[in-house]
Amino acid sequence: MKIGVAGCTGRIGSLVLKHVLGYPDLALGACATSPDSADIGRDAGALHGGTPVGVTVSGDPESLFATCDLVIDFSAPDATAEYATLAAARNVRLVTGTTGLSRVQQNCIHLASQKIAILQAPNMSLGANVLLALTEQLSAVLDAEYDVEVIGKLHRRKVDAPSGTSLALARAAAKGRAVDFDSHLEQQRVGHIGPRPRGAIGVATMRGGDNLSEHVVMFAGTHERLEISHSVLSEEILVLGAIRAAIWLQSKPPGLYDLRDMLVLRGASR
Ligand SMILES: NC(=O)c1ccc[n+]([C@@H]2O[C@H](COP(=O)([O-])OP(=O)(O)OC[C@H]3O[C@@H](n4cnc5c(N)ncnc54)[C@H](OP(=O)(O)O)[C@@H]3O)[C@@H](O)[C@H]2O)c1
Secondary structure (H helix, E strand, C coil), X not given: CEEEEECCCCHHHHXXXXXXXXXXXXXXXXXXXXXXXXXXXXECCHHHCCCCCCCEEECCCHHHHHCCCEEEECCCHHHHHHHHHHHHHHCCEEEECCCCCXXXXXXXXXXXXXXXXXXXXXXXXXXXXXXXXXXXXHHHHCCCCCEEEEEEEECCCCCCCCCHHHHHHHHHHHHHHCCCHHHHEECCCCCCCCCCCCCCEEEEEEECCCCCEEEEEEEECCCCEEEEEEEECCCHHHHHHHHHHHHHHCCCCCEEECHHHHCCCCCCCC
16 A cells, blocks of 8 residues: 655654555655645655655645555644545545644545545544543443543643543543533633533643643542543554554545544444
């Protein structure tokens, strides 16, 4: 399978590039970054000190979709929305881990997924997706007597908040409770806010240092508290998840999938 790597000069994208180049069943078809990157024109293999592979870094999104079977994308929300539209037009599958998409940008993903198979996951690790499934299950068992709080702790470079994983966990809790997500989400707590509304799903954001990604879901009852958590200890786990997702997605019909579909963690309630 010929893979395109979007965001190939970034923290995660550069690791994806390294893994695609080293994976026996995958070939690098193209790679792209932002149009004003200083790395445009450089050989993808040499980018991180390896041997040249004859594929140069491009700033043109179209270049990703001309020759590839599937694109793996860890870039930025505006770029991801454009990639999804191009992927649908060129019949190229897409695995995307970019977070922080607006409703309009997310709608581009939904529209594109009517024509092609897309896997979108705010966290590509196995453990975080188990945490999502457990959060949905526990939220169904522990009723509104238990206050749900999601705490996302990430590194200082993270630009969108709450994290995509925090929002997915809050959505999973709303789904488990069978309540509307938007009207139960509580993320701004400043000043004289009054008592916590019953049934609210709280999301708190912490940022600092090089903490890769740590999420805690707390079910706070009257005489007890249950907490489940997940920590990413190396970004390798995210990249391996994305590569596994790419291989899984190549045989799938059009639709919008996430990692829980691949891991068969999805309840019947989807
Ligand atoms: N799903 C997951 O498991 C997971 C894990 C970690 C991160 N993420 C998400 O993945 C995304 C990238 O994270 P990162 O930490 O790798 O960020 P990063 O280091 O800032 O890398 C972003 C990459 O995207 C490129 N880019 C930025 N704006 C662009 C645009 N408008 N058009 C095309 N390319 C553009 C950047 O190029 P320049 O360097 O030239 O700007 C860079 O190559 C973020 O949304 C992050 O939240 C997801």
